[in-house]
Amino acid sequence: MIRFENVGMRYGSGPEILRDISFHIAPGSLHFLTGPSGAGKTSLLKLMLLTHRPSRGLISLFGADLATTPRHVFPEIRRRVGVVFQDFRLLDHLSAYDNVALPLRVASLREAEYRENVIELLTWVGLGDRIDARPPTLSGGEKQRVAIARAVVAKPDLLLADEPTGNVDPEMGDRLLRLFMELNKLGTSVIIATHDFAILDRYAAPEMRLRDGYMTYMTTVQAQKQRERHPLSRKRSRA
Amino acid sequence: MCYLAALSLGSALAVNRLSENWTSDLAGQITVTVKSVRGVSLDQQMDGALAVLETTKGVLLARAASDGELKALLTPYLGNSVEIDRLPIPKLIFVQIDTINKPDFEELATRLTEAAPGAALDDHSRWNAQLQSFATGLASVGLAVLLLTTVATIATVIYATRAGLLANRDTIEVLHMVGAQDRFIAGEFQNHFWSLGLIAGCIGLAAAAITFWGFASLTDHSTSLLTPDFTPTAIEIASLLLIPIFASLVSMVTARLTALSVIGQMP
Structure with a gap:
């Protein structure tokens, strides 16, 4: 589904933020993307979301080589990707409802087709009574839930989440992660960027680890199977 | 811009009408001079x-x-x-x-x-040609001002669209992120400038109408052959009413093309 080969990325003429990144993510998988702040997690997600181009290397998404894919096809690819950004990226002039419905609106769906689903999803994330509220009036946690609802509303093939539980209480964080797990079970590939190791300990999922722009570790299939049998082995490997 | 466009078009039409009046007055009469x-x-x-x-x-x-x-x-x-x-x-x-x-x-x-x-026939053709040439010149100036106003409007809309795109860069990135096509984003700008053009056009036209009414009140064209009648005919009113629509169309198309050009340079 996602293939990176020797990918490098830099902003403008600055230093390389990502270096020699190579990995393959299979359809229907779930990965945690970890690493300290500044390691390049968000930049890696931006490459997968096609908002930035690599300075070198090859990226293939849903079987399309991005180097040769015409630009006008990118929106179709992006519609298969849901994303939750660390800074939420909500549109302040739209209500919570309109923010969540945005991916469906740009896909030219009629409101009658999605209204019920959007309200149901907002209710599920605990914002049923705030559907008309605009982002500036929402708390950080509420904004995050709106961002997550927007990311999953179109049932994407790939979900990218950058610190999705950073601004919510542990109970809501667990609830949102369970939503991601459920989506994953339904076939959505999920990549969750986090530096909350407690989440990694709670959920048995493969890990992609970044440090100084390099991918220093990626859980192999064998290691993952072993870890699922012995959850504590994960802690040992990180140590 | 719409005010200037309405003024220039209205003046050109009034001068054109004045020229037609001169022509029709002279066309029906000749003079014989007998020395x-x-x-x-x-x-x-x-x-x-x-x-x-x-x-x-x-x-x-x-x-x-x-x-x-x-x-x-x-x-x-x-x-x-x-x-x-x-x-x-x-x-x-x-x-x-x-x-x-x-x-x-x-x-x-x-x-x-x-x-x-001693008789000499004057069919007024020399005067007629000169008056027509004068009136055509005046009307051409009016149309040139109209053209310049249109060009200035296009330049203003290009600048405003670019400024709008820059100010709304975050919004555009979000729209891209959720899979919006360039034409969807350009459509949002296009609709914004369509309504803006229509409102501006109506305000400009109303201001021009007040100005023409003022001219018509201050001047008495019946006592002077050189003063045009600023009271428009039905066809002229229809032409002037097209200004807001024309302004909206110019703004809309310019905004769309500018937005598509700028967005097209994004990743």
Whole structure:
């Protein structure tokens, strides 16, 4: 589904933020993307979301080589990707409802087709009574839930989440992660960027680890199977 | 911009109408001047010329200018104290012609000269051409201003769209992120500038209407041939009403093309 080969990325003429990144993510998988702040997690997600181009290397998404894919096809690819950004990226002039419905609106769906689903999803994330509220009036946690609802509303093939539980209480964080797990079970590939190791300990999922722009570790299939049998082995490997 | 466009178009239309009035006024009339010639009396020449005119096809009416009319024509130049009888001035014959079936002026001039050696025919074509040329020049200036206003509007919209795209860069990134096509984002800008153009066009047109009303109130075109009538006709009103729509269309298309061009450079 996602293939990176020797990918490098830099902003403008600055230093390389990502270096020699190579990995393959299979359809229907779930990965945690970890690493300290500044390691390049968000930049890696931006490459997968096609908002930035690599300075070198090859990226293939849903079987399309991005180097040769015409630009006008990118929106179709992006519609298969849901994303939750660390800074939420909500549109302040739209209500919570309109923010969540945005991916469906740009896909030219009629409101009658999605209204019920959007309200149901907002209710599920605990914002049923705030559907008309605009982002500036929402708390950080509420904004995050709106961002997550927007990311999953179109049932994407790939979900990218950058610190999705950073601004919510542990109970809501667990609830949102369970939503991601459920989506994953339904076939959505999920990549969750986090530096909350407690989440990694709670959920048995493969890990992609970044440090100084390099991918220093990626859980192999064998290691993952072993870890699922012995959850504590994960802690040992990180140590 | 819409105000200037409405002013320039309205003025061009008014001048055009003035030119048509001049043309139609002059087109229906010709003048025969009869000067005294040695050996033939002026009255004899007048009778001969009138006889020729009355038998000419295309002439509706021919009448000699009265002494009072001649005096009225000379008064602006010579004052009230003029005694026409004591001046060697030519006589005039005012002739009304059929504007559709006009007489053959060359043939008429020849016949007039035969009947009255001092007669000369003035079909006003020289004046007509000069007035028309003057009016066309004025109308062209008005249309040039209209064109410049359109170009300035396009430049303003390009600048405003670019500024709008820059100010809304985050929004555009989010729209891209959720899979919006470039034409969807451009469509949002296009719709914004369409409504903005329509509102601006209506305000500009209303302001221009007030200005024209002011001109019409201050000037009396009936006493001056050079002052256009600023009261528009139905067709002119329809043309002026097209300005807000035209402004909206120009703004909309410009905004769309600018937005597509700028967004197209994004990743």
